[in-house]
Amino acid sequence: MPETLQPVVARALRAYANLVELGESIEDEWSYVNDLAGVWEFRLTEVADQRGAESVPAAVSAAVDRAIAEIGLIADPHRAIDWLSTFPQVVLLALDEAP
Amino acid sequence: MRFQDAARDARAVVYAGIQADPLVARAAELLVTATHGQRILARAVMNGESTDPGAWRTMFPSLFDLAIGDDGRRVSSESILAAALAVADRGEQVRSQVRGAIVEELTARLLARRVEATSVRRERRILFDGVRAEIHPYDVTVERDSAPEAYDCKWGARGINADVLHQLDDARTHAGDEDERLVVGLVVFDAVRSCRVRLAAQTAPHAATEIVPIEGLDALAGRIG
Numbered sequence: 274m275p276e277t278l279q280p281v282v283a284r285a286l287r288a289y290a291n292l293v294e295l296g297e298s299i300e301d302e303w304s305y306v307n308d309l310a311g312v313w314e315f316r317l318t319e320v321a322d323q324r325g326a327e328s329v330p331a332a333v334s335a336a337v338d339r340a341i342a343e344i345g346l347i348a349d350p351h352r353a354i355d356w357l358s359t360f361p362q363v364v365l366l367a368l369d370e371a372p
Numbered sequence: 373m374r375f376q377d378a379a380r381d382a383r384a385v386v387y388a389g390i391q392a393d394p395l396v397a398r399a400a401e402l403l404v405t406a407t408h409g410q411r412i413l414a415r416a417v418m419n420g421e422s423t424d425p426g427a428w429r430t431m432f433p434s435l436f437d438l439a440i441g442d443d444g445r446r447v448s449s450e451s452i453l454a455a456a457l458a459v460a461d462r463g464e465q466v467r468s469q470v471r472g473a474i475v476e477e478l479t480a481r482l483l484a485r486r487v488e489a490t491s492v493r494r495e496r497r498i499l500f501d502g503v504r505a506e507i508h509p510y511d512v513t514v515e516r517d518s519a520p521e522a523y524d525c526k527w528g529a530r531g532i533n534a535d536v537l538h539q540l541d542d543a544r545t546h547a548g549d550e551d552e553r554l555v556v557g558l559v560v561f562d563a564v565r566s567c568r569v570r571l572a573a574q575t576a577p578h579a580a581t582e583i584v585p586i587e588g589l590d591a592l593a594g595r596i597g
Contacts, residue, residue, distance in 0.1 A: 305573065308573070309529075316565065332437050343420060352421075355530065358563055362412050363432070366409050367434070
């Protein structure tokens with residue numbers, strides 16, 4: 274049985290928090306990292322609030338889980354900062370939402 | 373106001389080699405006609421860790437899954453994925469330079485769809501009477517008598533900084549001092565949402581600088597996205 278959108282986004286947000294933590298290690302970019310994270314977390318939460326009860330196809334769940342796995346591979350904080358912008362775009366595209 | 377080739381210093385010579393890499397032209401050409409989703413794919417893969425194409429196909433079902441997308445999109449997505457993986461396969465420093473060169477080449481190719489192709493130039497300085505020339509050239513310029521344009525290009529929103537914003541706005545202002553209108557823009561291969569966050573923290577003037585994010589790239593070609 275397909276899962277609903279809410280837990281998919283919840284998983285994405287948990288993984289995103291780890292990425293934020295990695296990006297924060299670049300002290301000069303601390304404010305940017307947190308401002309950026311705040312804006313994208315708001316957007317993802319907004320989608321979950323609006324469509325959380327919807328069923329999502331297995332391919333979409335798999336896409337988000339694969340994106341989560343991808344950011345789990347990142348060890349370089351500079352790359353993490355770049356992915357703080359890229360990851361939400363990938364997730365939103367999988368959910369058929371405009372970034 | 374006049375345009376001039378940038379000095380052929382060591383940096384310019386090295387970077388010219390990067391710009392001439394056939395992979396840069398291949399990727400840029402594919403991205404000219406790409407959809408917004410395909411451009412996000414390219415951005416993700418070119419800065420990704422995974423080298424397995426299957427992983428990226430899973431991550432972008434709307435581009436590769438025939439149950440969701442269409443065959444034409446799947447074929448072009450495969451080409452973009454292959455080019456992006458070839459970029460990612462380069463060493464860390466080289467891939468960063470190649471990515472930057474791709475954004476510049478993409479910008480030039482999109483502009484060439486709107487204006488006379490010969491008016492689109494690369495790595496050019498802009499000189500103004502009585503003003504000391506900037507050391508750094510503009511990435512892409514549109515050089516014509518009416519409505520010339522100057523663009524700098526960035527891979528990500530993090531590349532937006534005071535230096536580039538000042539340089540672009542100074543050029544616009546100096547052009548105005550000579551009663552010329554120079555359109556200045558910053559092309560950023562990143563989401564508008566991220567660009568806004570970066571710009572909000574900048575005190576350098578940018579109100580008159582056109583910010584062209586990944587969602588708005590087609591506007592360079594005169595297309596409404």
